[in-house]
Amino acid sequence: MSETASYARTPRTTPTRYRDRATWERAEIHAVLDSAWLCHLGFTDEQGRPVVLPTIYARVGDRLYLHGSTGSRPLRTAGRSAGLPVCVTVTQVDALVLTKSAFNHSVNFRSVVAHGLAEQVTDPAELAVALDALVDQAVPGRAADCRPANTKELAQTAVIRLVLDEVSAKIRQDGADDDPADEQLPHWSGLVPVRTVYGAPQPHPGTTRELPGYLADFQPGGPRG
């Protein structure tokens, strides 16, 4: 894949609504993906019915790696040669938007929707990269400060890869814009900021080591800026 500034638009990455909120810019999409570590993985079951499961992911260049067990349903299916059709969605909420009319209420958010065929990672070198990335996506610096998986554990771990290709982001970062006809209504309007925060780390009773530097003042998105 050439390193262009944008991913290609396709019919299914072109929203039917609020098209002005959509972007295919690589940097914007990567920024949203790098700000989170939880995604919702969509696939279809044997009867063609939709299934959506939460799981952790990591981005490495133009690849998303998703964590699973070798026994889990999507992972078993992704092991097939043709790959598993998936939709991976990441959503970050930034604010509740309260307007004077119920209709104009909204949410400020950043979301990424990626479509494609997921495949199970089988190459040991790629698997090692993916597993480190999955740990570091949530806690940057952690992969180098824990025991890597041993052979038995690796056999129980499966990772699927989705190449970012058919992907878009949708971003709303606006104010509480009331309709002109509503401006005189006696209701409060404005934004309620929403954010995810991390509390003080709680050591396991068996831990003798001091809190590592990467956990001091640790907050979402912090280490990546």
Next chain:
Amino acid sequence: MSETASYARTPRTTPTRYRDRATWERAEIHAVLDSAWLCHLGFTDEQGRPVVLPTIYARVGDRLYLHGSTGSRPLRTAGRSAGLPVCVTVTQVDALVLTKSAFNHSVNFRSVVAHGLAEQVTDPAELAVALDALVDQAVPGRAADCRPANTKELAQTAVIRLVLDEVSAKIRQDGADDDPADEQLPHWSGLVPVRTVYGAPQPHPGTTRELPGYLADFQPGGPRG
């Protein structure tokens, strides 16, 4: 549907992994649903490919209402008489679980996965209930303090209903349990609490009204306990 204490178990609401984390208890499932207002809606497109989109929802008894536009893809499809096969997933993250081995790293979370046929709400009385619930799910008390949708706005709004029937929750609320063989390793282990918080409401410049009581000290899940 009889008001039993549990939803029925079916093959697709019985996880293949960590079955001890699963529950079909109505009260537990409702508690998870009531603690959030964002879900990920999964359906399949015309080619049978999975699509996962974030949207807001509300729970009213054994019904989930999901918000959309009449022009959006899932809503158009749900207007068909047979309903739209969907999977609605709600995920709340409570902690990062850091163990001395990479393999045992985990996440404390509460999730609900609901399957079924979604239908568009067309009865005006039910639609009014659903729209109020959608506003109040995120901001309890707000529906009574804004202008309800007018006829033109109602025509642009669509709500789909999913009856809670084939639904389960999965909950992990454990510590950072290291393998006995790992306990002497020199790595930190423990929990990093994760929570969503609301910042101070930011009034729109045009707002003259004081901050309403339901927005004072407003935090996720607060009003519901």
